[in-house]
Amino acid sequence: MSEPTTRPRRRRALRPLPVATLLVLIGYAVLTPWWAGTQTADFSQALLPPGPGQWFGTDHSGYDLFVRSAEGLRVSLLIALVCAVVATVLGVAVGAVAATAGGRIDRFLMRATDGVNALPHLLIGVVIVALYPGSLTAIIASISLTHWPQIARVVRAEMLSVRSSEYVEAAYLWGASRGQVLYRHLLPAALPQAAVGLVMLVPHAVWHESTLSFLGLGLSPDEASLGTLLEVARGDVFTGAWWTLAAPAGVLVATTLSVAGLSNALGGRSRSALGRGRGRDPLAGIVTEGSDRDGEGTGTPRATPPLVRVRSLTLRLPTEDDRWVHAATGVDLDLRAGELTALVGESGSGKSTLASALCGLSPAGTRSSGSVSIDGREMLDADERAWRGLRGRTIGLAAQSGAETFTPVRRVGPQIAEVIDALGTEVSVPELLERVGLEADTADKFPHELSGGMAVRAVTAAALAGEPAVLVADEPTAGLDPELAAQILLLLRRVADTGTAVLVITHDLQVLETTDVADRVAIMYAGRIVEQGPARDVLTAPEHPYGRALMAALPAHGLHPLPGLPPELTDLPDDHSFADRTGGTDVADR
Numbered sequence: 001m002s003e004p005t006t007r008p009r010r011r012r013a014l015r016p017l018p019v020a021t022l023l024v025l026i027g028y029a030v031l032t033p034w035w036a037g038t039q040t041a042d043f044s045q046a047l048l049p050p051g052p053g054q055w056f057g058t059d060h061s062g063y064d065l066f067v068r069s070a071e072g073l074r075v076s077l078l079i080a081l082v083c084a085v086v087a088t089v090l091g092v093a094v095g096a097v098a099a100t101a102g103g104r105i106d107r108f109l110m111r112a113t114d115g116v117n118a119l120p121h122l123l124i125g126v127v128i129v130a131l132y133p134g135s136l137t138a139i140i141a142s143i144s145l146t147h148w149p150q151i152a153r154v155v156r157a158e159m160l161s162v163r164s165s166e167y168v169e170a171a172y173l174w175g176a177s178r179g180q181v182l183y184r185h186l187l188p189a190a191l192p193q194a195a196v197g198l199v200m201l202v203p204h205a206v207w208h209e210s211t212l213s214f215l216g217l218g219l220s221p222d223e224a225s226l227g228t229l230l231e232v233a234r235g236d237v238f239t240g241a242w243w244t245l246a247a248p249a250g251v252l253v254a255t256t257l258s259v260a261g262l263s264n265a266l267g268g269r270s271r272s273a274l275g276r277g278r279g280r281d282p283l284a285g286i287v288t289e290g291s292d293r294d295g296e297g298t299g300t301p302r303a304t305p306p307l308v309r310v311r312s313l314t315l316r317l318p319t320e321d322d323r324w325v326h327a328a329t330g331v332d333l334d335l336r337a338g339e340l341t342a343l344v345g346e347s348g349s350g351k352s353t354l355a356s357a358l359c360g361l362s363p364a365g366t367r368s369s370g371s372v373s374i375d376g377r378e379m380l381d382a383d384e385r386a387w388r389g390l391r392g393r394t395i396g397l398a399a400q401s402g403a404e405t406f407t408p409v410r411r412v413g414p415q416i417a418e419v420i421d422a423l424g425t426e427v428s429v430p431e432l433l434e435r436v437g438l439e440a441d442t443a444d445k446f447p448h449e450l451s452g453g454m455a456v457r458a459v460t461a462a463a464l465a466g467e468p469a470v471l472v473a474d475e476p477t478a479g480l481d482p483e484l485a486a487q488i489l490l491l492l493r494r495v496a497d498t499g500t501a502v503l504v505i506t507h508d509l510q511v512l513e514t515t516d517v518a519d520r521v522a523i524m525y526a527g528r529i530v531e532q533g534p535a536r537d538v539l540t541a542p543e544h545p546y547g548r549a550l551m552a553a554l555p556a557h558g559l560h561p562l563p564g565l566p567p568e569l570t571d572l573p574d575d576h577s578f579a580d581r582t583g584g585t586d587v588a589d590r
């Protein structure tokens, strides 16, 4: 069966009129002075109106204004471009430092940015240029130093939004350092916005330069910029020689409109491109919450020691309104080499929170107790440095959101190659792609060109880049039809068969049952593992009433809706059990 492919987004076409106008103007500014050669003053030709021999007329010295305006445009564009580049570099630097440093540095830089933004730019420009009259450097400094704040704000905002995205979390998870995340993810995401800002600054800077020169504070009148031409011509309107003002003014307006049109179109394109021990339950009368059908969670260990050993793990997550989410309570779980363990349960039962804790990615402020041992090391209270030594190499996470795990603006292959580099392993991108059942040319695709199934495979390839001993796959089958879901589970089975301990979080009990890929199944309810054991036992004859209710809800088992509603995990009573939800009614009684 072919996988449904997401249709690639069409890029917005650039509007042809502003682009063509701008190209004509640039050609005019570059070629005309070259074609006309050096002009000399000829007062016999002074102030001729526009006509066949002089399309734009002539000025007081008999210079052809068609040539003179082209020279002025060239100078103004060059100054504006330098100013825009300097302001953009400053803005990107300030925005990037603020976004990556955060805290006090961010607050200080943003206050400084607001402060500069609040200053009257023209006035500051006038002051700087008045101190160094006629200096080109002073003109460039006066424009650049007052125009970086907008770029800094845009870059910071873009980086903050990308920093909280799935693919940046995945990059940290796969071993990238802060610098690598900045260089590979944050800057590439922010630079298109900065480039739009740069283009938008050009006409602004042309106007600033022209205004300063018009006020007599810019370049000397001998040097033709649009501003100096306007300044020289301002008195001519009253003597009837309107063309000396109209020629440079027309060129200035045409340039401004075409660059503004282009930057609007670029802005649209950049946005659309960026366009994550068995016991007894007193109420149900059969098994307690936390039952373990073969006792290895709390009882006798099996032959191979577990690579991941979780004991009595309790996780409490803070909420914004000062309450606590009981995301995990007294969880025991073992993951062994070569075994595939499926963690199932309704939405919100705490599966992803548990998976995050196994990778040292619990939300800030989480209160935890118990033990999480990975490859013999106690990690529950380990610091970020210790986790960085394990993530990607000992424990890999294939995050929940498929294609969103990758930076959207870059091809998949180079991104997987960077994970390999960061983790320093010997595998190659084609090997990894082959391992997850993808063609080698998938490396050349952008994330949005991948189908749902391909995206999960590519994310799994990246998670395998460090050849981890443990692989956690968070809902790899979400949103896939049963046949594709089965293919993904079979892929993860093959990964487990190479000796990796695999934990799969899934809602697809039906597919789990039909494919028979899992060695073990753990059922989670309201933050507790209420039953776990050999997959066949748990799936065919669940002992816990919640397990029975989950299986009975499958279409193949009669589609009996689950009774009641899952409890709110916020401030959940410590002794809450499934029986509290059903009033003690078992699915067997229905």
Ligand SMILES: Nc1ncnc2c1ncn2[C@@H]1O[C@H](COP(=O)(O)OP(=O)(O)OP(=O)(O)O)[C@@H](O)[C@H]1O
Residues within 6 Å of the ligand: 317, 318, 319, 325, 327, 345, 346, 347, 348, 349, 350, 351, 352, 353, 354, 363, 569, 570
């Ligand atoms: N960062 C967080 N801060 C506070 N509460 C959170 C946070 N992340 C998750 N939760 C809460 O923790 C509980 C468990 O969520 P979790 O995502 O682990 O469930 P899940 O079983 O994985 O659900 P799903 O199958 O829908 O992904 C939910 O009540 C959720 O609202």
